[in-house]
Amino acid sequence: MSLSISLTINGQARTVVLDDPRVTLLDLLRERLDLPGTKKGCDRGQCGACTVLVDGRRINSCLSLAASLDGTEVTTIEGLAEGEALHPVQAAFIAHDGFQCGYCTPGQIMSAVGLIKEGHANGDPERIRELMSGNICRCGAYQGITEAILEAQKASTEANRRDAA
Amino acid sequence: MNRFDYIRPVSVSEAIAAAAVPGSAYLAAGTNLLDLMKVGTTRPERVIDITRLPGLDRIEWLPDGGVRIAAMVRNSDLAYDERFARTFPAVAEALLSGASAQLRNAATVGGNLMQRTRCAYFHDLASACNRRVAGSGCDARDGENRLHAVLGWSEHCIATHPSDFCVPLVALDALVEVEGPHGAREIPVDLLHALPGATPERETALAPGELVVALRLPAEAADFSGNARYLKLRERTSYAFAVVSAAAALELEGKLIRKARVALGGVAAKPWRAREAEVALTGMPASAEAFAKAAEIALADALPSGDNAFKIELARRIVVRALSLAFEGTPEVMPALPASPFSTTAGAIHVA
Numbered sequence: 078m079s080l081s082i083s084l085t086i087n088g089q090a091r092t093v094v095l096d097d098p099r100v101t102l103l104d105l106l107r108e109r110l111d112l113p114g115t116k117k118g119c120d121r122g123q124c125g126a127c128t129v130l131v132d133g134r135r136i137n138s139c140l141s142l143a144a145s146l147d148g149t150e151v152t153t154i155e156g157l158a159e160g161e162a163l164h165p166v167q168a169a170f171i172a173h174d175g176f177q178c179g180y181c182t183p184g185q186i187m188s189a190v191g192l193i194k195e196g197h198a199n200g201d202p203e204r205i206r207e208l209m210s211g212n213i214c215r216c217g218a219y220q221g222i223t224e225a226i227l228e229a230q231k232a233s234t235e236a237n238r239r240d241a242a
Numbered sequence: 243m244n245r246f247d248y249i250r251p252v253s254v255s256e257a258i259a260a261a262a263v264p265g266s267a268y269l270a271a272g273t274n275l276l277d278l279m280k281v282g283t284t285r286p287e288r289v290i291d292i293t294r295l296p297g298l299d300r301i302e303w304l305p306d307g308g309v310r311i312a313a314m315v316r317n318s319d320l321a322y323d324e325r326f327a328r329t330f331p332a333v334a335e336a337l338l339s340g341a342s343a344q345l346r347n348a349a350t351v352g353g354n355l356m357q358r359t360r361c362a363y364f365h366d367l368a369s370a371c372n373r374r375v376a377g378s379g380c381d382a383r384d385g386e387n388r389l390h391a392v393l394g395w396s397e398h399c400i401a402t403h404p405s406d407f408c409v410p411l412v413a414l415d416a417l418v419e420v421e422g423p424h425g426a427r428e429i430p431v432d433l434l435h436a437l438p439g440a441t442p443e444r445e446t447a448l449a450p451g452e453l454v455v456a457l458r459l460p461a462e463a464a465d466f467s468g469n470a471r472y473l474k475l476r477e478r479t480s481y482a483f484a485v486v487s488a489a490a491a492l493e494l495e496g497k498l499i500r501k502a503r504v505a506l507g508g509v510a511a512k513p514w515r516a517r518e519a520e521v522a523l524t525g526m527p528a529s530a531e532a533f534a535k536a537a538e539i540a541l542a543d544a545l546p547s548g549d550n551a552f553k554i555e556l557a558r559r560i561v562v563r564a565l566s567l568a569f570e571g572t573p574e575v576m577p578a579l580p581a582s583p584f585s586t587t588a589g590a591i592h593v594a
Contacts, residue, residue, distance in 0.1 A: 080248060098248030098289070101276070121277055122345060134318075134347045140273045141348065144248050145291050188344065193344070197322065203578040210480035211342020 080148040087156025088109065095144055102146055103138035106153060114154040114183050115131045118213070125212030128184040128191070129153050135191025137211075154183035157190065165232050166190050169225035177216035188212045189226045193233050200234075202227060244285040251290060254298070254421055255457060260290045261451045262423050269451060270291050270314060271348040273341075274357050282367050283358075283374055293350075298455065301326060301560070307461035313352030313454045317407070318343070320351060330459055331572045332410040332470035332489050339474050339581030342481045350452040351403075354407045355418060355434065356446070359511070361401035362386065372398045376443040376524040387548030389485060392557065393541075394510040399442030400547035401492075401511055403435055406581070408490035408513040410472050413505035414463035422452030429459075434513035442511070444543055466491035466503060470572055473564040474507070474581040475556060484508035486557040487581070490564035497527045504540060509557055516540035519561070528569045530562070537561035 080095045086106075093105065103120070106112040106129070108202050115138060118126030122140040130136045130152040157164035169175070176182040178189060198204040205226050206219070214222065251257040261268060267286035269275055270293055278284040281347035292298070298314040301323055309329070311320060316338050320326055327334035341349065364370040364384045370379030382390055382400050390400040408431060416431045429447050436444050448454075487507035493500045502523035506514040519536040526532045537558040546555040563583060 099243050121280065122273060125342065125344060130346055135344050136348045137273070137344045140271075140276050140345075142248070142269070142272055142276065142289075142291075144250075145269065145272065145293055191347075192343065195318075201578060207480050207579050208343050211344045212440065230500075 080144055082144060084143075084146065084148075085103045085150040086112070086138055087152060093143070096193075097143060098142065098144045100143045101139055101140040102129065102131075102151070104152075105143040106138065112153050112155050115187075116180055116183055118184070122215070124181070124184075126184040127179050128187040128212065129146065130191055133191075133194060135188050152187070152190075154187055157186070164190070166193070166225070166229045169229040169232075170222070173221040173225040173228065174218065175221040175225040176214070176218050181212060181214045184213065185209070185212045185222055189222070189229065192226065193230050198226075198230065200227065200230060205230075243279045244282070244287075246286055247288045249288055250292050251292070252295075254295055254453065257290055257292050257295060257318075258421060258423060258451060258453055260288070261453065263288055264450075266290055266451070268530065270350040270353040271316075273349045274346050274353060276399050278358060278365070281365055283365050292453065298352075304458075304461070307464055309459050311351050311457045311459075313350060314455055315351050316347060316372060317351070317354060317479070318346040318350045321346065322522045325326075325442045327576070328469050330410070330414065330470075331467060332472045332491055332568075333407065333414070333459070335576065335580045336410050336472040336474075336487075336489065338562065338576065339472065339487075351457050355406055355454055355457065356432070356448075357405050358399035358445070360404045361390070364401060373401060373438070373442040376441070380442075383390050383548065387549075388550045389508075389553075390547050390550055391510050391545045392546060392550060392553050393506075393514055394437040394512065395545075395547045396438045396440065396442070398440055399438035401405040401438070401442070401512065402508055403510065404483050404508075405513065406472065406474060406487060406507060408435070409487055409505050410470070410491070410506035410514040411457070411459075411492055412515045413489040413503040414466070415460055416463070417458045417460075418454050419456040419458065420448060420452050421455050422449055424449070426455075428458075431513070432515055445511075465493050465501070468572055469494055469568045471564050471567045472581045473560055473567065473583055475560055475583060479579065479582065479584065486553055486560045488557070488564040490561070490568040491521075492565070492568050494528065494569070499523050499526050499528055499532070502536075502565075504536065504561060506540065506561065507559055509544070509553065516559075516561070518542075523565075528565075530566070533562045533565040533569075534558075536565065
């Protein structure tokens with residue numbers, strides 16, 4: 078049974094024919110759309126390495142059937158930078174050493190982008206840690222990750238304030 | 243994962259008709275179902291995708307002050323809905339203490355109600371599990387069972403129900419609206435999940451093909467909004483299932499308890515309402531002794547099902563703690579670590 082779905086991925090409209098409904102969004106991105114930036118860690122929703130934004134909200138792409146997401150907008154790590162200019166969260170991760178081996182980093186960054194959009198952390202490191210608990214870092218770069226998010230969130234709030242003024 | 247047919251109905255009635263074929267399973271976000279399918283615990287031949295059914299994504303306030311939450315409302319949308327969180331704070335706190343931000347963004351109200359046990363033997367196909375395969379035995383009885391049930395278990399199954407959300411729901415007399423091949427009906431959440439007895443494979447009161455379409459909280463549940471908490475003890479700070487948890491809600495007149503609600507999580511195959519403890523609290527002045535007495539009563543029938551006698555005392559203490567915090571009052575702002583007994587002040591580092 079084949080099924081045709083339409084997705085907007087990193088701003089680009091894509092039509093995908095699925096020959097098998099078992100394909101998760103994660104496998105679709107990595108294996109069929111040549112977007113391997115999104116990582117497969119546990120494949121069970123426990124590690125967060127596969128985090129992407131669907132319609133602006135962070136989710137675990139390993140636990141989503143691609144067929145079920147027909148018509149949605151997907152943003153992956155490949156869609157964050159504008160040309161050579163890094164997204165502020167990417168830049169903040171570099172500035173604050175928010176990683177070591179880097180395997181969990183795309184998921185951490187996508188999760189951080191989602192967290193900042195959600196707006197529930199209010200610059201509180203405790204809330205940031207809690208709201209990032211779905212992203213595991215085996216190297217233990219949590220301190221840098223929290224600092225990076227604090228800085229990126231502050232920059233984003235100030236940018237919004239400037240826009241509003 | 244086994245092969246299956248993917249079906250995307252356009253209405254509730256079409257979904258119910260599609261699910262009438264044996265071997266069908268409803269798919270919401272899939273955060274639990276896909277996980278189970280990946281290990282082979284569940285092998286549906288037909289997957290009925292209900293995520294786009296019209297009208298299933300609304301939070302609707304009823305004229306009497308109650309609320310109707312359609313089944314596909316996402317956990318995070320409900321928890322962060324301001325009016326909902328203000329009116330039913332223990333429910334919002336329970337939601338925010340469950341899973342991770344990513345999972346809460348996807349997982350639905352209906353899916354959470356239908357969540358399966360996290361017992362490792364249920365997930366491991368090499369193990370005997372009466373819940374997964376009726377009559378096959380229970381390897382948890384002689385296995386790693388320190389987190390298993392202490393109330394309502396049977397020799398056939400000692401699994402616990404993993405939901406946080408359902409614990410304050412049973413305390414607050416929530417109802418589920420169900421539609422199925424034989425029409426619509428309502429089931430109190432307290433009667434939705436079955437105790438194992440001799441038939442642990444019968445997990446819920448739903449008949450084959452029935453679909454949860456909505457959840458309702460009655461107006462009276464709002465009477466507890468000023469003194470309601472959910473408290474959950476985990477083996478790590480965040481993103482873990484409860485070892486034990488408790489929802490406590492009080493309606494006070496000064497120090498006098500006019501009404502009390504108590505329910506426990508992580509202790510049984512269903513969220514465990516402690517009605518006798520509620521009766522003991524009613525009409526009493528709030529005090530450490532009254533809360534301790536209530537906790538004694540709530541766990542009076544508890545028995546270890548394995549290496550888990552410690553959970554009985556932990557459960558008593560979480561009840562006392564939840565009642566004490568409920569008496570102090572619902573916090574003005576959601577704690578940084580929702581439901582955590584270890585919450586600290588904002589900004590402080592509690593993890594060494």
